[in-house]
Amino acid sequence: MSNAKILTSNPCWTTLEDVLALSESDFWQGIVENITYNDFRVLSLFCTPNETKFDIFCILGNDNTSLFKIFRHTLSSKKFQSHTETIPQIHLFEREIAEQFGITLDGAQWIKPVRFEQDFSLHVKKSSCGDMEYFQIDGDDIHEVGVGPVHAGIIEPGHFRFQCYGENVANLEISLGYQHRGIERAMIGAPYKQSLAQMEAVAGDTTIGHSLAHIQLLENMSNIKASQKAETIRALLLELERIANHVGDIGALAGDVGFITTASYCGKLRGDYLNLSAKITGSRFGRGGISFGGVGYDVDFTLASEITHEMEKLKPKTLGAINLFFRTPSVLERIENRGKLAYEDIINYGLTGMVAKSCSIQRDARKNYPFGYYNNISFDIATESSSDIFARAMLRKDEIIASFELANTMLIKIREMPNEKYHTAQKPKLPPNSLGVSIIEGWRGEIVHVAITDKNSKFSRYKIVDPSFKNWTALSLAMKNEQISDFPICNKSFNLSYCGFDL
Amino acid sequence: MFLILKERFRQGYNTSDFPLKEPILSDRFAGLPKIMGTCKDGCDICLELCPTDAIKKSGDAIDIDLGRCIFCDLCAKECPEHIIKFTSQYRLSSNNRNALFISKEVENIGFKLNKKIQKIFGRSLHLRQVSAGGCNACEADLNVLGTPTYDLNRFGINFTASPRHADGIIVTGPVSLNMKDALLETYNALSEPKIVIASGTCAISGGIFKNNDEVCCGLEDILPVDLYICGCPPHPYTALHAMLQLMGRI
Structure with a gap:
């Protein structure tokens, strides 16, 4: 199929005119063929109003060739044929x-709400959050367990419905939406002055990931390029975010199996890495670190040396605490061969990030769709093969070590570069009637931002795909036939974002 | 066992001396803002930049509402007269919403000790955390209070697993419409006497999301708040200081 618009770089944009509207059969046929025969997968699929009609856009990506294909179809009526059965x-x-x-899907079974949000045009809520029919299993020995939305720990809200046969989970249904803040709708007519702050808070623990994806998209569409030093500092912040979260996750896993030693040390060390981000941006989560046209805060020679020195001190402590975790038999007993995912499921459901990487799938946007700093370097993606809780924990350790290497090189480069001046806040100049795509590898996985502008160069649609959006399905799959008591640790091994899903 | 002891030796003692010693924060940490002068005629750069409309101007004087401020320090960077400066003061809490306004004359956040709260909860405070649309930054920095560095438990403060066991709730997030009912149910499940803490800009005023149609403006008009903790997200020391202040321990 040659009717799709092909884009070759990340980030990239094109005028809407260049994306031909295909007929419904060509649109779906093109998508199915590219997924089945050409190794493409769906990065984003969304609908946007186009005057009185609706347009459906599908962004496909090829991990090996770094190509994007954009498909477009204009709906003639408010319905289309569901294709979930062919493309899960x-x-x-x-x-x-x-x-x-409010579009009807022909042939679809049991279309449930995703996040109980308002209709984009009607502004009415159809039902209150969590109010829907759940999948239920009948039988003498079957019982149902409902958890949430308010959980036992300090954690975001979400509802889990287990169908259990004895201790074993026959089915886990995850119902989210409690965190929904209407971010995508708030981006219509943007950029506003609060837009960047909202992007930073799409998922607070992925502040750098989402703000970088957003800023990169704005810069590319406005034809502005950040300096080499700015790009290096951005990548440094991204890697620091990855290290901090991975260290924290291993600590939390240790806490969930009752191994307090690593839990305490990693909890403390995570704070140390957050404080490194705070050394650069003043905020422990890197708020304000990425700004349009550059970075909010410079890293000069002294600061770069200071951070290198701190990291050298932290590295043996971090690896010591983590190795203790992996050397303890009572820990391994809980995490090995638990929460396994099948390779086919990962491919079929298009799972990304750590879930894919823990099953030997090289799916990492830094390598597949290189952006900014990562264009100029070569590095290997860390992978694990057993795709259980152990693999996801071990993958975090591998990534921590890899990120240490990357961050070290960045810091050396930063020390050799001249000081970066703070850019006064400039406004992005976006092209009218265009579509832009930007991908970042956050610590959870790939973050996809797609923007469409109207004739006044304002956003008419802004679509965010957080890795959690795709990967919550993985938790459901991993819990099949596991004991319900293993749910907390299984959940923690994914550590998905509720607000990243709910937007 | 030997490995664990060896590791303990490498990690060292980690608990901070707070509140006896002041914590060391990043040089770039943006804390309590200070207003050092008056505005130039007709200049409203900061008003246009402020993502949450936290700055109000009357005549040539400005005031900043810390219940709305997200401490992004854009106004300080861009002010042509350089009259706004963010200091490293991390103590950013009050029991009174009206005390969160900073101007040239008012340099500090006021805090009036509530004798009743101090008498009941002064020695031990058990809190239930409810995230109502919070982005996980506030939640993460509350979670961190349980780590050895801050060690919340040494002050008699605990996070409980159920509202039935709690003396109060600590709310984060702008209160999404989808979470409002669950929040109120949690509050109703607490036994009297109970307190409510709003942690983070979103919980106080709706913060960056206040104009979105899917959120309430934080706890305003929803629940009576006994303690406001400012910041986006509040620094763990800000939160720790705030709770100790509420208990009358500092």
């Missing part, structure tokens, strides 16, 4: 379109 990875995207625009 679009199941949530389809449900989302149905919820956001």
Whole structure:
């Protein structure tokens, strides 16, 4: 199929005119063919109003060739044929379109709400959050367990419905939406002055990831390029965020199996890494670190040396605490061969990030769709093969070590570069009637931002895909036939974002 | 066992001496803002930049509402007269919403000790955390209070697993419409006497999300708040100081 618009770099943009509207059969046929035969997968699929009609856009990406293909179809009526059965990875995207625009899906079974949000045009809530029919199993020995939305720990809200046969989980249904703040709708007519702050808070623990994806998209569409030093500092912040979260996750896993030693040390060390981000930006989460045209705060020679020195001190402590975790038999007993995922499921459901990497799939946007700093370096993606809790924990350790290497090189480069001047806040000049795509590898996985501008160069649609959006399905799959008592640790091994999903 | 002891030796003693010693924060940490002069005629650069409309101007004087401020320090960077400066003061809490306004004349956040709260909760405080649309930054920095560095438990403060066991709730996030009912149910499940803490800009005023149609403006008009902790997100020391202040321990 040659009717799709092909884009070759990340980030990239094109005028809407260049993306031909295909007929419904060509649109779906093109997508299915590219997924089946050409190794493409769905990065984003969404609907947007186009005057009185609706447009559906599908962004496909090829991990090996770094190509994007953009498909477009204009709906003639408020319905289309569901394709979840042939392309399971679009199941949530389809449900989302149905919820956001009231579009009927022909042939779809049991279309449930995704996040109980308002209709984009009607502004009415159809039902209160969590109010829907859940999948239920009948039988003498079957019982149902409902958890949430308010959980026992300091954690975001979400509802889990287990169908259990004895201690074993037959089915886990995850119902989210409690964190929904209407971010995508708030981006219509943007950029506003609060837009960047909202992007930073799409998922607070991925502040750098989401703000970088957003800023990179704005810069590319406005034809502005950040300096080499700015790009290096951005990448440094991204890697620091990755290290801090991975260290914290291993600590939390240790806490969940009752191994307090590593839990305490990693909890403390995570704070140390957050404080390194705070050394650069003043905020422990890197708020204000990425700004349009550059970075909010410079890293000069002294600061770079200071951070290198701190990291050298932290490295043996971090690895010591983590190795203790992996050397303790009572820990391994709990995490080995638990929460396994099948390779086919990961491919079929288009799972990304750590979930894919822990099953030997090289799926990492830093390498597959290199951006900014990562264009100029070569490095290996860390992978694990057993795809259980152990693999996801070990992968974090591998990534921590890899990120240490990357950050070290960045710091050496930063020391050799001249000081970066703070840019006064400039406003992005976006092209009218265009579509832009930007991908970042956050610590959870790939973050996809797609923007469409109207004739006044304002956003008419801004679509965010957090890795959690795709990966919550993985938790459900991993819990099948596991003991319900293993749920907390299994959940923690994914550590997905509720607000990243709910937006 | 030997490995664990060896590791303990390498990690060392980690608990901070707070509140006896002042914590060391990043040089770039943006804390309590200070207003050092008056505005130039007709200049409203800071008003246009402020993502949460935290700055109000009357005549040539400005005041900053810390219940709305996200401490992004854009106004300080861009002010042509350089009259706004963010200091490293991390103590940013009050029991009174009206005390969160900073101007040239008012340099500090006021705090009036509530004798009743101090008498009941002064020695031990058990809190239930409810995230109502919080982005996980506030939650993460509350979680961190349990780590050895801050060691919340040494002050008699604990996070409980159930509202039935709690003396109060600590709310983060702008209160999404989807979470409002669950928040109120949690509050109702607490036994009297109970307190409510709003942690973070979102919980106080709706913060960066206040104009979105899917959120309430934080706890305003929803629940009576006994303690406001400012910041986006509040620094762990800000939160720790705030709770100790509420208990009358500092």
